[in-house]
Amino acid sequence: xxxxxxxxxxxxxxxxxxxxxxxxxxxxxWLLTATMNAHMGGDQSVVWPAAAASVACLAVNLWxxxxxxxxxxxx
Amino acid sequence: xxxDHADRRDYPNRRPLEMQPQWVRDFPTDVPDDELVAxxxxxxxxxxxxxxxxxxxxxxxxxxxxxxxxxxxxxxxTLAELRVRRILEFRYPTADDPCLLIDLGGDRIVAYSQxxxxxxxxxxxxxxRHELICPCHNGHFEIEAGRPIAGPARRPLPRIQIELxxxxxxxxxxxxxxx
Numbered sequence: 001x002x003x004x005x006x007x008x009x010x011x012x013x014x015x016x017x018x019x020x021x022x023x024x025x026x027x028x029x030w031l032l033t034a035t036m037n038a039h040m041g042g043d044q045s046v047v048w049p050a051a052a053a054s055v056a057c058l059a060v061n062l063w064x065x066x067x068x069x070x071x072x073x074x075x
Numbered sequence: 076x077x078x079d080h081a082d083r084r085d086y087p088n089r090r091p092l093e094m095q096p097q098w099v100r101d102f103p104t105d106v107p108d109d110e111l112v113a114x115x116x117x118x119x120x121x122x123x124x125x126x127x128x129x130x131x132x133x134x135x136x137x138x139x140x141x142x143x144x145x146x147x148x149x150x151x152x153t154l155a156e157l158r159v160r161r162i163l164e165f166r167y168p169t170a171d172d173p174c175l176l177i178d179l180g181g182d183r184i185v186a187y188s189q190x191x192x193x194x195x196x197x198x199x200x201x202x203x204r205h206e207l208i209c210p211c212h213n214g215h216f217e218i219e220a221g222r223p224i225a226g227p228a229r230r231p232l233p234r235i236q237i238e239l240x241x242x243x244x245x246x247x248x249x250x251x252x253x254x
Contacts, residue, residue, distance in 0.1 A: 001210060007107060010111075011111060012123050013112075014115065014118075015114065017118065018114050018117065018118050020119075021121045021122065021125070022121060024125065025121050025124055025125050025128070028125055028128035028129065028132075028162065029128060030131065031128070032128050032132060033136075035132060035228075036135060037134055037230075037253065038253060039135050039138070039139055039250055040100050040230065040251070040253075041230050041251050041253030041254075042191065042233075042250070042251025042252060042253070043251075043253055044139045046130075047135055047136045047139050049142055050132055051129070051132035051133050051135070052127055054129040054132040055132070055133075057125060057128075057129070057131045058122075058125045058126055058129040059130075061121070061122045061125045062122060062150050064117055064118075065122045068115060068118060069115070069253065072111060072115060074152055
């Protein structure tokens with residue numbers, strides 16, 4: 001059976017996914033440093049919203065990894 | 076490996092398999108496939124890093140719950156002692172938290188944690204210059220409010236809230252600040 005995507009198309013998609021995941025990880029790193037600074041300064045109000053945002057980023061990353069594995073399995 | 080797959084294979088020098096050096100013909104590598112596998116492995120590593128960051132965030136949240144409980148009221152000195160010595164050391168809120176009680180003259184009394192917010196070295200008061208100095212990395216804090224004025228520290232010294240009750244000085248809480 002002919003695959004749905006050509007090899008170059010799936011390569012382009014996986015590169016896009018890679019950069020998106022990379023961007024989210026950089027965002028999480030920023031969240032972690034900003035939260036740690038706030039925590040050390042006694043400001044606890046941002047800690048749990050930042051944790052929720054970080055967990056959301058992780059969920060998106062896991063979903064993208066799963067999609068990537070499906071894509072490469074199909075391609 | 077079938078012929079179709081071999082035809083689709085790309086080599087860095089863009090030549091077909093027949094024109095590749097002997098060692099490439101002996102051990103052919105599918106370069107785009109190899110790149111795809113490497114990229115996927117790196118995305119896996121990034122997702123693992125993402126999980127570590129999310130765990131770190133939750134850990135900070137749990138630590139915050141532990142430290143946000145009520146703080147004790149503790150007698151730390153008498154005014155008579157402070158007037159004579161001008162600087163007194165005490166421990167608050169636990170025995171592992173050294174603090175300084177400083178008489179600035181008049182009715183002004185301040186107290187700070189002695190741990191530098193940079194890397195927790197002990198700060199030393201210099202009353203002549205109205206500063207607290209961290210000798211480890213040459214950090215300077217103004218003595219009136221504990222704000223950093225030079226050196227690597229970005230946060231002020233944790234301020235100890237004090238109360239006067241007759242001649243006794245009580246510590247009642249720790250005030251942290253980001254600016």
